[in-house]
Amino acid sequence: MACALPHHPLFHFLLLFLLPFSIVARTNGTVAVGTSITANNKDTPWLSPSGAFAFGFKPLEEKNLFLLSIWYYKIPDQTIVWYGHDGVPVSIGSKLGLTVDRGLVLSDPQGKELWNSQLILNNNVAHGFMNDTGNFVLVRSDSVNLWESFKNPTDTMLPTQIMEYGGVIFSRLSETNFSQGRFQLRLLQDGNLVLNTRDIPSNFAYDAYYNSSTSDYSNSSNSGYRVIFDDKGVMYILRRNSEIVLIKPQGTSFPATEYFHRATLDFDGVFTQYYHPKTFNSSTKWTPIWSQPDNICVDIGGGEGSGACGFNSICKLNDNQRPDCKCPPGYSLLDPNNTYGSCKPNFTQSCLEDDINSAEDIYDFETLINTDWPTSDYEHFSPATEAQCKRSCINDCFCAVAILGDSSCWKKKLPLSNGRDDNVVNRHAFLKFRKRDPRTLPSPLPSPLEGRLDTLVENDMEALNDWKRLERFLMVAIWCIQEDPSLRPTMRKVTQMLEGVVEVDVPPCPSQVSFTS
């Protein structure tokens, strides 16, 4: 009767007793030196005592890729709050170890070191500790913290975390790419907390789109010097004179005893504090309490950088107060996978004589209501009517868009920056687009890039290797033998076309000439 155990009352008792412990491994948050974990789907990450936070390799959507990170472990939405290795994912089999002399060391499956926690030499790590606050610390035997994730923040701050002056957090590049993005939150030496865009990769900062105005140049004791996210979940700037300045006025309806809080500089440039109930069900989610700035689409300006969206794009605030980016009519995404990126026109505007002479036949306008690209001006006149504004732009081969408002006309050139579609704009944009090519396009030349042209050049390898130049020469030749003499280019233009100084349009197919010999 050895097989009867499952029906034995003792079995059910054992099951009841063991089950809760097998779901979340018991931990006191301490990580011993010499411990390591491997990036696979089996190793348990290092957990905080309550199991609220985990430190280790978080599997990403993309198969067999992991991110060295700290994340909310218990709630269904396992939100990442910190990442190492500059947010670059690692492959399966990578290893994280805790060493005495160098702290955390990340290595690839072949054992090559990828990243470490950069300790000052000769500092002996006694152990690591994953705190229930979400802070992972490396501790010396005398309890001094040698390294803290809170002191090396990425895109998120948590309650009890402090930003000292000179501190910075970066947005990630996109929802799924953890590399540093275009937006940053900085506490400057002058005491101002600012949000700004920047140039990647030089890190040159552009104009701020949020500024706390907490500097006092005449009396520095009134200047801000710390950003504090307190244990109650309230975030503020602390002045040296102990005054506090809330980053955004907020109620106290979500006590930190019952709610998780986090403040994240989201990939779209909006700095947002969120809460999440600690007791949850399948429908609980992170909900914003406040965000800065109020309207990123209109608050971003300045002469440099593309704005909230990419170049030539238009930003519109959606119902969740987040920016949506879209390309204007006649433009499409440069990178089809990045809707927050730049847009390219579906035509090239040229300043060739032919195009200038017949501009009105070639170009037309799309009218966009309450839309503006407030920078990118190069000409301005007032007073102006709609007709005058449009006429001025259509006959100007540099003009990409004309903006009309308050009886003024502004002409703008590419690339357009800080595009916005908002009721406060109160201006109309007349966006130029090419209706048609002045000459009707024939089907393109046969490619070799189809086996027709090699017969023409009789397998001349040198000519084939210089396909682009060959194509240009052939197109020039076909322009020169047009039946309609008015279509034939001048000698000067032929020279320019041959030299590649000007672009060569695809010529109409001459009816009497056959490509086949």
Ligand SMILES: *[C@@H]1O[C@H](CO)[C@@H](O)[C@H](O)[C@H]1NC(C)=O
């Ligand atoms: C945590 O547990 C380890 C053994 O697993 C023990 O060595 C250590 O002293 C414990 N730390 C605390 C703070 O209880």
Ligand SMILES: *[C@@H]1O[C@H](CO)[C@@H](O)[C@H](O)[C@H]1NC(C)=O
């Ligand atoms: C965990 O963090 C809290 C709040 O900062 C701190 O008071 C506590 O000492 C930390 N625990 C350990 C073991 O470091």
Ligand SMILES: *[C@@H]1O[C@H](CO)[C@@H](O)[C@H](O)[C@H]1NC(C)=O
């Ligand atoms: C994230 O973006 C960077 C910069 O464009 C790119 O080099 C990197 O490959 C991307 N990472 C992933 C995981 O797609």
Ligand SMILES: *[C@@H]1O[C@H](CO)[C@@H](O)[C@H](O)[C@H]1NC(C)=O
């Ligand atoms: C922030 O605003 C102050 C005025 O309150 C100004 O002096 C300072 O230059 C601004 N800082 C940035 C980075 O825009």
Ligand SMILES: *[C@@H]1O[C@H](CO)[C@@H](O)[C@H](O)[C@H]1NC(C)=O
């Ligand atoms: C600076 O401001 C503080 C108040 O915040 C004031 O007590 C102090 O006298 C001021 N110092 C000077 C030099 O004005």
Ligand SMILES: *[C@@H]1O[C@H](CO)[C@@H](O)[C@H](O)[C@H]1NC(C)=O
């Ligand atoms: C989930 O929890 C929230 C409170 O946190 C509650 O309002 C909601 O009704 C719950 N939903 C379900 C389906 O139980």
Ligand SMILES: *[C@@H]1O[C@H](CO)[C@@H](O)[C@H](O)[C@H]1NC(C)=O
């Ligand atoms: C370019 O965009 C304009 C305006 O949306 C459209 O009329 C035109 O057909 C487009 N041309 C091409 C080649 O897609």
Ligand SMILES: *[C@@H]1O[C@H](CO)[C@@H](O)[C@H](O)[C@H]1NC(C)=O
């Ligand atoms: C867009 O993303 C898909 C899937 O990740 C990828 O296969 C494709 O190459 C990407 N396209 C571009 C232009 O980057």
